[in-house]
Amino acid sequence: MNSRSLENSIVKDMALAPEGHLKIDWVEAHMPVLNRIRKQFEAEQPFKGLKVAISLHLEAKTAYLAKVVQAGGAEVTIAGSNPLSTQDDVCAALVEDGVTVLAKHNPEPAEYKEMLIRLLEIKPDLIIDDGGDLVTILHTERPDLLVNIRGGAEETTTGIIRLKAMQKDGILKLPMVAVNDAYCKYLFDNRYGTGQSVFDAINRTTNLVVAGKTVVVVGYGWCGKGVAMRAKGLGAKVIVTEVKPIRAVEAHMDGFEVMPMVEAAKLGDFFVTVTGNRDVITGEHYDVMKDGAILANAGHFDVEVNKPELLARSSSVRTVRRNIEEYQFKDGRKMYLIAEGRLVNLGAGDGHPAEIMDMTFSLQAMSLKYVNENYEQLGKEVLSVPFEIDEQVASFKLESLGITLDTLSTEQVTYLDSWNTN
Structure with a gap:
């Protein structure tokens, strides 16, 4: 040593x-x-x-x-x-x-x-x-x-x-x-890495089935694409929320429903935030969520899921499983937050x-x-x-x-570099 x-x-x-x-x-x-x-x-x-x-x-x-x-x-x-x-x-x-x-x-x-x-x-x-x-x-x-x-x-x-x-x-x-x-x-880590590790963490922490549930993916950048793809592969119905038109069109053409967060909040069983921004799930969303909704964040900081507004609606908070906090709302509903709203795949998993x-x-x-x-x-x-x-x-x-690739011939290189294709 x-x-x-x-x-x-x-x-x-x-x-x-x-x-x-x-x-x-x-x-x-x-x-x-x-x-x-x-x-x-x-x-x-x-x-x-x-x-x-x-x-x-x-x-x-x-x-x-x-x-x-x-x-x-x-x-x-x-x-x-x-x-x-x-x-x-x-x-x-x-x-x-x-x-x-x-x-x-x-x-x-x-x-x-x-x-x-x-x-x-x-x-x-x-x-x-x-x-x-x-x-x-x-x-x-x-x-x-x-x-x-x-x-x-x-x-x-x-x-x-x-x-x-x-x-x-x-x-x-x-x-x-x-x-x-x-x-x-971003093609591999953000997409395949985030997609797999998020659900590794959610599954090991909750011990609940994903198939047949509705997963709301908040943000459709490369990390969001990976999370949505893995949720779909596990049998979930996937809803995407976005603020960028091009990404929203892409999510639609990838086969996912796209809608505002306030509408998606009524339908989700699992919510995964992947925006890099703050307050993407807030009080107006908690007010319409189902009893038993599960919240997870896959962004770097614990600000995507607004915890003060979650706490303000709660009459009690307790740890019900390792890395899961149960927020008992004053109206009787319960919300579950994984890993304190911190990066779920590392806070509740191995990354x-x-x-x-x-x-x-x-x-x-x-x-x-x-x-x-x-x-x-x-x-x-x-x-x-x-x-x-x-x-x-x-x-x-x-x-x-053990994978090998083709290589371009001299003629092919010349062809690609030339404006005259005759």
Whole structure:
């Protein structure tokens, strides 16, 4: 065990480490792309002598990403990006592997915030953020800690929304790669990963059937598409609510009913929010919901389902199963909120499948390497993942699956590049 990581870490119980190692070993065996990148990093040492701060949902797949960055020569410190998604056994195992960990499951809000600040106080050279919390703290409360940071990468839709708002206002002080906007992120992680992990969490938490029920999916971006697709596959009737006309047409042509939330609220048995916005389910919706409606959020922050207005209509609140709170309304109806309205697939489950996060975290690792190699030429703005990295990750994935592709002939390349097709 590394004495530095042990002395500087904040974890619940180091005795939990053996179970955490088993979890990390399992995902490592199912993340072939990241394994390949790890071998490259071990040989090239792209982060030698650098400090890297990571704030992500701290479970086994994230732990393995931290170990891959560490294998590239970095001194890695990691904190959680959501109080309920941190797994204490994984944290203990990471400490034994030499990573400094500042995370516990379900800390008090003040303690959670303090751990993020302590993460930044290592004065990192590079950061990986999830939801924009690190960047926000750097630009508001601790701008003194910006001095050493070369740049970083952002994981989520929510985080990129915040970063682009900062860029628009002219206050962003470092380059950040928008990993969420890469093809290998939103096509697979957001769609297939979110779709599966949301219902993994809902099913294991409620132990209720989805088939024959009505699932209301609030938002039809890539995550919403995945949730709707999985709900349909489980036998549910699916209703989509949207504010964007093009997405609404797409949902309609994908075979789903589309209607305003106030109408959908009367019909839903399960509600899943995936918008990245606040107050998409509020009091006017609770007032018409069925007795026994189940509410879950798959967006980054716990603001999509309005909890104060839910509480205001309740005469009592109690925990009826692990990760399920029952709100007894004054009119006798009951509403059930999963994982306190936090990110359901990690607050009440294990998150996306390892094979899906293999691509996303490979993008993270390669984007961090790209920032480190080019930070002096990069602007202080939100940057796209270079297409070459996106394609390389996809190629590594195909290779791991034993899938080969056709290649264009010289004549075909010439034809595609020419305006004269004769």
